[in-house]
Amino acid sequence: MYIWGHMAKIKSKNNGTKKEVIVEAATRLFREKGFKAASMRDLAEAVGVEAASLYNHIQSKEELLQEICFKVANTFNQHLDTIESSELPAIRKVEAILRFHIRQMLEHYELVLVADRDWKHLSDPYLSNFHNQRRTYRKRLAGIIEKGIQTGEIKQVDAPTVVLIMLHAVNGIESWHRSREKISAKQLEENMVLIMIEGLKA
Amino acid sequence: MYIWGHMAKIKSKNNGTKKEVIVEAATRLFREKGFKAASMRDLAEAVGVEAASLYNHIQSKEELLQEICFKVANTFNQHLDTIESSELPAIRKVEAILRFHIRQMLEHYELVLVADRDWKHLSDPYLSNFHNQRRTYRKRLAGIIEKGIQTGEIKQVDAPTVVLIMLHAVNGIESWHRSREKISAKQLEENMVLIMIEGLKA
DNA sequence: AATATACATACGAACAAACGTTAGTGCATC
DNA sequence: GATGCACTAACGTTTGTTCGTATGTATATT
Missing domain, CATH: 1.10.10.60 (Homeodomain-like)
Incomplete structure (x- = not known):
């Protein structure tokens, strides 16, 4: 060959x-x-x-899924590390994280979607490993939002609910990829940020 | 037996x-x-x-999936009919639709999730039928939002993007179902509406 | 009231197809 | 001559589904 x-x-x-x-x-x-x-x-x-x-x-079909899932997990965890250790106000951190999710979804949406939808087909110990990382990631994100509520930057809402909305909303970008009459990627990002972040501000 | x-x-x-x-x-x-x-x-x-x-x-395994998918499709289409023919201002229509999605997800989330995730495993003619219904539903919803933008009730955003955010955000309720420290269903609904609808208002 | 008839539904056994994966072989490159 | 890699063939499972049969229930006939 x-x-x-x-x-x-x-x-x-x-x-x-x-x-x-x-x-x-x-x-x-x-x-x-x-x-x-x-x-x-x-x-x-x-x-x-x-x-x-x-x-x-x-080695196996599952190894492929492992590579996909943990590549995605590492990418997001790593980014969250840098955001968390930055000096931005909480609301800006949330915005930065949202933008990162959007961009990842725009540029590597197949990777992200597979990890998000099919990680349950991993088997232990990879399954529980991934599951834990997922839970931890959401807890950390919720923590940032709680901080923003305490400082008065973010309106009084349930932080885990915000996390849940944010992380699932970006999955909609899959539909955008397949739609014919697309707005530009930049416009999409600004629209999503406008709707979600403005909806959060106190 | x-x-x-x-x-x-x-x-x-x-x-x-x-x-x-x-x-x-x-x-x-x-x-x-x-x-x-x-x-x-x-x-x-x-x-x-x-x-x-x-x-x-x-008759077959797929028949089960068909029953599930079209039961869900009918439920949402029917509700959209009544909302569309009501006299509410556009923003209220959007809120009502969002609330309906949230409640369906709270009360029949297994049904809704299966339809949303696994409808691609239908085969024609059911596949294209469902696909069309899905597209039509989103177009109708986008239409309502556009109207709200024209009347100035809703801020200037891309309507299809709003649809995409709304419909995917409610899927997050799956995580709520499995979480241990839940807020009440009513609180969840109000939080989601607060974040998403307030984020839309002009 | 007893009996015959039709029907609904459960079962075990089996099917062909598709699945992930392994083994063995041959060719090409270093 | 050793190594890397693609091939054909096949393996053992699991898949959705069908077949023939037994049995219990409902209805019709005597």
């Missing part, structure tokens, strides 16, 4: 590992059909190879 | 048809595991019967 010319060992200077190619194809496929409904033979066809050949690069 | 005593023909005066019992069990199961991951043998066990016996009451 070697359609990419000479490759040294495993890596190629073009697009990274073949494993990475597989993970990317899996991300698209899982997003489209759902993890359970997507078969390894589907994936093989998308990659342009026989199903058995995939196992020269990966 | 006949654990419910004498039953005339098919119907029972207790809980309705056996088919209805199956659909209810399927709803819970599909919500928990996802349509694809839930097997007919799982479902049979939940109903307390062998898998083959289910087919005395239903």
